[in-house]
Amino acid sequence: MVATEQIGVESVMPEFELPSITDGRAVRLSEYRGKKVILFMWASW
Amino acid sequence: MWQQLYQTHKDSEIEILSVAMDAQGPAKALPYVEKAGATFTTVVDGDNFLGQLLNARAIPNGVLIDEQGVVRHINLGGFDVHHAETKQLVEDWFTQPSGAVDAAAVTNETPLDERALKLFERGLTLYRDGNMSEATAEWRKAIEFDPKNWIIRKQLWAVEHPDKFYVGDVDYSWQREQIDKGL
Structure with a gap:
């Protein structure tokens, strides 16, 4: 996946699909529509 | 800490989507998820897709997205839930209408190379x-x-x-x- 735009506050967050860490299932952001979401980015490093 | 916040608020219409920015894949980050006993979803962004999208050069980052999919807040580099300010923001986001959160965004205006x-x-x-x-x-x-x-x-x-x-x-x-x- 390559990001083609940049987003900021008031942007609509673009749809994306990333694999679940536990079972590899493709998780889409749109599954969370209708809820208040916190997207939290971290890493093992 | 995230799990505790999730546990407290999970019956409301809220979700935490945790993203491990690990190019090495799930194996390195999974122990952290298991140790935290996280029951919310964690995905792996090994391609730095979200880093590019948000113009991020570091972690930890937080993006608050409302019910309609609109970004209401961004914090790049300082979204540490162990800090009182971040924890309060998370609590407010989970308990108040999404329009009520007015914390100043922390973004990066220098384009990635x-x-x-x-x-x-x-x-x-x-x-x-x-x-x-x-x-x-x-x-x-x-x-x-x-x-x-x-x-x-x-x-x-x-x-x-x-x-x-x-x-x-x-x-x-x-x-x-x-x-x-x-x-």
Whole structure:
């Protein structure tokens, strides 16, 4: 996946699909529509 | 801490989507998820897709997205739930109408270096093909173009020096030494 735009506050967050860490299932952001979401980015490093 | 907040509020219409920015795939980050006993979903963004989208050079980052999919807040680099301010913001987000949150966004206005991103991507392909030394060489070139891209730099360090990251706790004093040495 390559990001083609940049987003900021008031942007609509673009749809994306990333694999679940536990079972590899493709998780889409749109599954969370209708809820208040916190997207939290971290890493093992 | 995240699990505690999730547990408290999970019956409301809220979700936490945790994203591990690990190019090495799920294996390195999974122990953290298991140790935290996290019941919310964690995904892996090994391509730095979200880093590019948000113009991020570091972690931890937080993006608050409302019921309609609109971004209401961004914090790049300082979204640490162990800090009282972040924890309060999370509580407010979960308990108040999404329009009520008015914390100042922390974003990055300096564009990411395109050459660095290309080199990082090329390194990823090499890494996934098992060409470790060629991969790290590409990532090292990437850092020369964008020295403050900590997402690339720390990924490189983690691959080259796994003992400083995956044996016991992450060795932050070692990282400071590398920075002091200009590495």
